[in-house]
Amino acid sequence: xxxxxxxxxxxxxxxxxxxxxxxxxxxxxxxxxxxxxxxxxxxxxxxxxxxxxxxxxxxxxxxxxxxxxxxxxxxxxxxxxxxxxxxxxxxxxxxxxxxxxxxxxxxxxxxxxxxxxxxxxxxxxxxxxxxxxxxxxxxxxxxxxxxxxxxxxxxxxxxxxxxxx
Amino acid sequence: xxxxxxxxxxxxxxxxxxxxxxxxxxxxxxxxxxxxxxxxxxxxxxxxxxxxxxxxxxxxxxxxxxxxxxxxxxxxxxxxxxxxxxxxxxxxxxxxxxxxxxxxxxxxxxxxxxxxxxxxxxxxxxxxxxxxxxxxxxxxxxxxxxxxxxxxxxxxxxxxxxxxxxxxxxxxxxxxxxxxxxxxxxxxxxxxxxxxxxxxxxxxxxxxxxxxxxxxxxxxxxxxxxxxxxxxxxxxxxxxxxxxxxxxxxxxxxxxxxxxxxxxxxxxxxxxxxxxxxxxxxxxxxxxxxx
Numbered sequence: 001x002x003x004x005x006x007x008x009x010x011x012x013x014x015x016x017x018x019x020x021x022x023x024x025x026x027x028x029x030x031x032x033x034x035x036x037x038x039x040x041x042x043x044x045x046x047x048x049x050x051x052x053x054x055x056x057x058x059x060x061x062x063x064x065x066x067x068x069x070x071x072x073x074x075x076x077x078x079x080x081x082x083x084x085x086x087x088x089x090x091x092x093x094x095x096x097x098x099x100x101x102x103x104x105x106x107x108x109x110x111x112x113x114x115x116x117x118x119x120x121x122x123x124x125x126x127x128x129x130x131x132x133x134x135x136x137x138x139x140x141x142x143x144x145x146x147x148x149x150x151x152x153x154x155x156x157x158x159x160x161x162x163x164x165x
Numbered sequence: 166x167x168x169x170x171x172x173x174x175x176x177x178x179x180x181x182x183x184x185x186x187x188x189x190x191x192x193x194x195x196x197x198x199x200x201x202x203x204x205x206x207x208x209x210x211x212x213x214x215x216x217x218x219x220x221x222x223x224x225x226x227x228x229x230x231x232x233x234x235x236x237x238x239x240x241x242x243x244x245x246x247x248x249x250x251x252x253x254x255x256x257x258x259x260x261x262x263x264x265x266x267x268x269x270x271x272x273x274x275x276x277x278x279x280x281x282x283x284x285x286x287x288x289x290x291x292x293x294x295x296x297x298x299x300x301x302x303x304x305x306x307x308x309x310x311x312x313x314x315x316x317x318x319x320x321x322x323x324x325x326x327x328x329x330x331x332x333x334x335x336x337x338x339x340x341x342x343x344x345x346x347x348x349x350x351x352x353x354x355x356x357x358x359x360x361x362x363x364x365x366x367x368x369x370x371x372x373x374x375x376x377x378x379x380x381x382x383x384x385x386x387x388x389x390x391x392x393x394x395x396x397x398x399x400x401x402x403x404x405x406x407x408x409x410x411x412x413x414x415x416x417x418x419x420x421x422x423x424x425x426x427x428x429x430x431x432x433x434x435x436x437x438x439x440x441x442x443x444x445x446x447x448x449x450x451x452x453x454x455x456x
Contacts, residue, residue, distance in 0.1 A: 013198060020194055021184075021185050025181055029184075103176075123182065
């Protein structure tokens with residue numbers, strides 16, 4: 001069993017080193033701030049390695065790490081929101097970067113979970129079942145988040161969108 | 166889906182994927198990962214140390230009972246793996262077959278010890294043997310626990326037997342003077358590298374009893390040893406050695422589990438395991454305490 005723990009720890013390290021950009025851009029899409037996104041990835045990586053023994057099945061390492069990263073992200077944006085209470089929030093400038101302002105606005109106006117489902121499904125091409133593991137919800141909940149998100153973005157659904165790639 | 170929608174989403178995806186960590190951020194992440202691995206190694210080590218020392222305390226109590234109670238000693242003879250201490254003649258292998266435990270245990274026999282410690286009394290040889298036995302008893306108990314967990318989590322008896330669980334206990338004489346004999350008992354368990362352990366023992370040859378630091382340094386031995394180690398750490402830090410700060414799990418003072426041997430000069434030498442007070446690269450760290 002000790003041996004198994006070591007294998008799991010090794011696997012987690014490999015996944016971290018292969019996918020750090022994925023965690024980084026996911027974090028950045030919420031924080032809109034490079035330093036915070038970097039902190040999220042580093043803290044997430046540290047926690048994943050330190051707690052690797054608690055992951056009983058290495059098959060779930062990929063979604064387990066996403067889950068840690070997403071939790072870190074949610075913690076940081078919650079703090080960001082709290083510290084910005086009472087301040088005048090300036091949201092100027094950032095829209096100019098995006099080619100499609102409407103779609104980006106729609107994405108940013110979603111609940112944090114709906115946004116995660118859209119990004120993980122369409123940008124990171126994860127399966128619905130994997131997203132369900134990451135968010136700790138069942139697949140039908142993920143599907144309804146997906147539909148709601150797409151509706152907000154005014155994008156039509158076709159069968160091709162729902163398939164498990 | 167109409168093309169416009171697909172294009173819109175692809176454009177958004179491109180923006181999303183544009184965010185990448187720069188090389189500085191990647192380097193920083195890699196060093197965090199290394200730190201986490203080291204921290205994890207130390208934590209794992211600490212857990213095992215705790216487990217091992219608890220087991221040692223239990224065994225020590227057990228040994229006292231064994232030595233003072235003929236009833237318990239007799240009862241022990243009926244447990245196959247413990248056997249009768251006096252009847253063991255050479256280095257031998259026990260294969261425990263009862264209740265399908267399927268583990269092998271190697272420990273040195275009394276005769277082999279007596280050849281090694283030429284001129285010492287039987288009581289001393291017996292003591293060394295007894296301490297080896299004690300280690301193997303604890304290792305067997307750990308293996309039994311491991312087997313139970315293995316079967317409970319879906320392992321089969323066949324898979325268990327394929328593990329070839331082996332426990333090997335050996336001893337080494339470190340130093341011998343007219344007054345003292347210092348030796349170690351080392352155990353290895355092929356399934357559990359965390360519990361591979363070296364125990365230090367010091368015998369007073371005149372009184373045929375185990376020597377404590379208090380015997381050597383007097384009542385105030387804890388303060389004497391702590392102060393001496395702290396002074397030596399300062400001196401050695403100045404020459405480039407690295408020790409952990411107390412805050413990061415470094416030396417805060419000795420406890421009952423402290424390891425030591427007596428060198429040829431008759432001074433106690435305190436020994437710390439790898440990672441106990443200094444980075445792993447330092448290996449085991451020793452401090453001689455002048456009497």
